[in-house]
Amino acid sequence: MKHILFTKLAQLPACDPEGRQLPTLYNRMFSLVRQFCNGGDDSKETALGALLLNKLPVRVRSQIYDRTSNSHNVTPSELLHLLTDIVRKDSTLFEIEFHTRRSIEAKNVDYGFHSTTRSVRPPSNGTITRSTEKQHNPKKTGKSCPYCKSAFHGAMDCNVFTTTKQRWAQTKVLRLCHNCLSSAHITRECPSKYSCRYCSQRHHSSLCRQFEHQSPLRNLPSRLSSTTTNNQAKKDQQQHFRPSKLNSHTISVAEPTPERAPVADISERMKQDATNPATITYSSSQLLATASPTSQAALMCAKVSLFNPSDPSKSIAVTAFLDSGSSKSYITDEVADRLNLDTITMEDIVVSTFGSTSSLKLKCGNHNVGMVTTKGPKHLQVKSVPTITGNLLQIQINQKVSSGNFTFSQCKPSILIGNDYFWDVVLSDDFFYRRLPNGYRLLHTTIGDVIINEALDFNHVNAYTSVISNETDLDNPRHHDELCELVSNFWKLETTGITDDPTKSDDDECLNYFNDTITYDQRQNRYFVKLPFKSDPAQLPNNFSLAFSRLRSQVKSLQQRPDYLEKYHAVIKNQAELGIIEEVPSDHLSKPSHYLSHHGVVKKDGNDIKIRCVYDGSAKVTGQSSLNDILYRGPVLLPDLTGILLRSRFQKILISSDIEKAFLMVGLNEESRDFTRFLWLKDPSRLLGRGNIITYRFTRVPFGLVSSPFLLAGTIHYHLSSTATPLSHGILRNTYVDNVFQGVNTIEEGQEFYKLSKKLFQRAGMNLRAYVSNSRELNKYFETNEHCKASETQKLLGLQWNTVNDTIFIRLPDQPTSDIRWTNRKVLKCIASIYDPLGLISPTVLIGKLFLQSLWKIELSWDELIPAKYVANWKRITSSWNSPGLCVPRRLFNEDENTEVEYDLHVFTDASAAAYCATAYIVQKRNNGSSSASLIMSKSRLAPLNHAITIPRLELAAMMIGSNYSPSSYKT
Structure with missing residues (x-):
């Protein structure tokens, strides 16, 4: 090798x-x-x-x-x-x-404003606005762009689809060959002999990810260019758009009038525009334009029901406009007043018009509003403005939609759902879309079906339509802070050897910080750690209002099931009694702090109902940092899962146990506790209010923080490494998160392991429990000491382990019903449901993977129904999985204890045009001359889809997999 x-x-x-x-x-x-x-x-x-x-x-x-x-x-x-x-x-x-x-x-581009380079035809009446006095007339290329069909640039310079991710998606939408971008054939039938000029792989150069990293100047977003204007216009723009410091959001309004008059009242101007039935709006992040009513261009609008989260009886049906080009979400002042929404804070926004030398500063309120979706009520944080836009053209959803016969109508949105909630609203588990006969698309979203079209015909420059962007520093151009950070990094690199090594990873810094700050309290027999902050935690925003809002929603949900509310309160009360949480001392209330939102997860086991409190370290106010954002994730200290499974198959007796409430057994240092506060009710029988709230904080590491898994694993490593005994070394190699495994050969060894391991973890303030083995006698010993009986079926790192028969079961998918409408997504979900970390049934899974690859070659979308002939083939594959799964003995060999044995590892590799694989067998040789073999591991891989690789090269790839099966790879 x-x-x-x-x-x-x-x-x-x-x-x-x-x-x-x-x-x-x-x-x-x-x-x-x-x-x-x-x-x-x-x-x-x-x-x-x-x-x-x-x-x-x-x-x-x-x-x-x-x-x-x-x-x-x-x-x-x-x-x-x-x-x-x-x-x-x-x-x-x-x-x-x-x-x-x-x-x-971008020197002449309006910082904080969206701009566009698309050429716009002048109004049909012959008048020319200032923004189109001099049109930019790019030279036509010999071949139109295959992505956007523009005749003014080629594929490499497309400024509509600027990233490789967008271009790959567009090739699937238009069903283009990945190699030459032709629509006349599919990729595997491409006659072109050319390859990518950057990586020499079989795809078009404009799709190369290396090209995106190496040549970003060719992929500049269109907003970084500006249309050509006369020198005086440029001068005026520079005078008008000289940045002034204001921490606000910016609204830009396109104005078609030739005069540059100041905006007297933007609300009135917008209301006047609402009376013009010819005005429609396209994407605010691309081009704002008007079209005639016959252009039949429609935006993403839908009817929704809004309500007041504090008083759900107050609700109203309005039209929602979904616009991913807006960074924030907005509602009209009228809706906010009718719902009687509470104003959380007031904020300044600046309204300007293109070509104007003046701007208007407005006050807008920040509110919480509820919206009914198919996933249940959803709470949005929105800003209120006098009006959002003029009349938009909307397609009425009816039975004739599928045929492409649409009914258009005018609508005026009362809520704009921006990019902060756009994808949460559009995407869900049951999301799908389909292309209609006339080229439009129907999207199934959480607020109902929405119809959009891909191409619009623009005739006029739009009037008074707002573009909302999030700018927090108008003193500087875009990316100024980003540029400063790059310069700072450059100087740090220039001083290598003088300051700390800049190549040191975050994981190294986090681990060193952990080792320097972990302490042990002998009185409590517990380790205490600090949260590994990337930056000063005092800079975290005070998110009390967010935590209170989430608490209100949680209490309201629990009050619908009083028994759930009682159990939830009992969980928190129990944690307080155990010292896992504590009430925030009165002298700490004014200190820098951060609040965790929480909710309950219900688990039903027959008649037994358990509720678990889940804390959300990622909850944040839009535009601000969450607790998880400023915490190090930490290195992964877990041993290889495959190695643990392999080692578990050699000993005569396998013992499994786990650490009770492992995360809550690690103490949290006093300095970090105020950043883990949360709110709860003093008395759940009373109404929620300021007088019925108690503020807790964690004294232990809460589960839900990005660094929690590392802090637990690091504490266990620290404790076992400092003990430095053969037992602690063995436990360290076979502990996965909170699961501990140990192999023994006799009952006495098992009993000794129980006593020593119990004491070992007690010294760290942890309770090792749920001992179970494949020995009936040893299990009785565990039951006597633990005062509980374990189930016969246990989980062995995700695999089903029957402790009575001492077998491991690998489950296959259930036989699908005949009425399933198969798509790429459902096929993938079925194949991915097979959990087989050792590859013991990899030949069975391989045929499913090959089938999925064949679907990929015909370039179907995720939710498009697969053709009938493929469905028949898939049914043959699933019918061959005619058993629930594979059951194998846990123990590889049942040799006599007095027999001397030695082991040989045999690895086989092979490859074909479709796939390559490696398998590993272990052969046991006894001193009497007999031997036996057992499969311990295998792995199969599909041949690359878009690259013609020779079988000898695939065989080399198989050998590479096989080389990883050496004993040292898994330390068995």
Whole structure:
């Protein structure tokens, strides 16, 4: 295998002299060198280091010579370390140049405003507005763009679909060949012999993700360009749009009148526009335009029911306008008044018109409003404005919609759902869309069916239609803070060796902070940790109002089931009695703090109902940080799951146990507690109010924080490592989150393990419980000491373990019913439901994966019904899964204790044009000459879909998988 990797490294192409391909070469070199070294010593591989060094540009080699003083030959790993620093600095310089050039290009663009580069035809009456006095007439290209059908640019320069993600999505919508972007054939039948110029793979260069990272200047969003205007107009715009410091939201209004008069009353101007039946609005993030009524261009509008969260009896039916181009959500003042919504805060917004030299500052209120959806009531935080837009053209949903015969009508939205809630409203578990015969699309959203169209015909410049963007610093152009951060990073890189290593990962910093701050309280027999903050937690916003609002919703929901409310209150009261939470001391109430929102999760087990409190560390006010945003996630300290499963199959007796309420057993340092506050009722029988609220805070690590899994695993590691006994070392290798596994050969060993492990975790303030094994005698011992009886069926890291028969069961999907309408999504869900970490039934799963790949080749959408011939094939596959699953003995071999044995590992690999795989068998050889073998692991992979790879290369890939099956890989 090392020979193969050496050959691959030697065959890497040399980088071009300018270094354009340096990131690509670095990525490939990084992957191969890591595999070649495999964590070992490469000090004798200086020849390979010199070979790789010669592939780099002269300027890069010069920098490496300077850093090593040319005193010795570098090894591959040392070269990789030096090259990482150089590539990172090059990337930072490139981003600085990119943002600087973008800032120059956007010099005449209205900072804080949406702008557009699309050419707009002048009004039909012959009048020309200021914004179209001089039209920008780009030169037509020889071939139109396959993505947006524009004749003024090619695929590489498309400014409508600017990212590779958008372009890949558009190829699926238009069913384009991924290689040549033709609609005349599918990708696998493409006759073109060309490949991507950036990565040499079989796809069009405009779809290459490396192109997106290496050449961002060609993919600038359209808003960074501006239409050509006369010099005087530019001068006027620069005078008018000189930034002034104001922490606010900005509303830009397009004005078609030739005069630049100040806005006297924007509300009146909008109301006047509402009387014009010819006015419609398109996407506020692209182009604001008007069209004649016959253009039949419709936006995403739907009828919704709004209500007052404090008084649900007050409700109103209005028209909602869904606009992902707006960063915030808005309602009209009229709706806010009719629902009698409480005003949380007041905020300034600035209203300006394009071409005007003046602006108007308005006050808007922030409110909470409820909206009825198919998923239940949804609470929105919105801002109230006098009016949102003029009349819009809406399609009436009726039975004739499927045929494409629409009825259009005028509507005036009273609520605008912006990007803060747009996707929550549009997407759900039962979301689907379908293309109608006339090219329109019907979307099934949480507020009902919505119809949109993909192309609009624009005839006029729109009047008085607002574009809402989120700008918090009008003193600076867009991305100014981002640019400052890049410059700061550049200077830090320039001082490598003087300050702390900038390449040190967040995981390293988090782990070092944890080791420096963890303490042990001997009186409580408990470890205490601090929350690993990335930045000063005192800067967190005071989110009391959000926590109170969520509490009100939670209490209202629980009051519908008084028994649930009683159980929920009992859980919190029990936590207070156990010292897991405490009431916030009166002298701490004014200290910097943060509040956790919480809700209940109900679990029903027969007649037994349990409620668990779930705390949300990600809850935040829109535009502000949550607690999880400023916490380190921490490194993953869990052992390999596959290794634990393999080790569990060798011993005669396997013991399983878990730590009771593991996360709540780790103490939280006093300094961190005020950032885990939450609100609850003093008396659940009384109404919610300020006098009936008690403020708690956690004294233990709460589950729901992004760093909680790390803090638990780190504490267990710290405790077991500091004990340094053979038992603690064995437990450390076989502990996965809060599950502990141990293999023994005799009853006495099992009883000894119980006593020692119980005491070991008690010293950390943790209770190891739920002991169970495959030995009946040992289970009786556990029941006597634990005073509870364990179930015969247990979970073994997700697998079903029958402790009586000592077997492991791998479940297959249930036989589907005949009335299922199969789609790509449902097929994938069925295949993904098979949990087989050891690959013991991988041949069975492989046929399902191959079928899914065949569906992918015909390029269906996720929710499009698959053709009948494919359904028949899928039914044959699912019918072959005619048993509930596979049942195998947990223990691999049942040898006599007095028999001396040795083990051999046999790995087989193979490949075909469709897939490649590797399997591992372990062979037990006894001293009497007999032997037996057992399958312990396998893995299969599909051949790449869009790349023609030879079978020899696939066989090499299979060998790579097989090489990972060495005993050292899983430390068995």
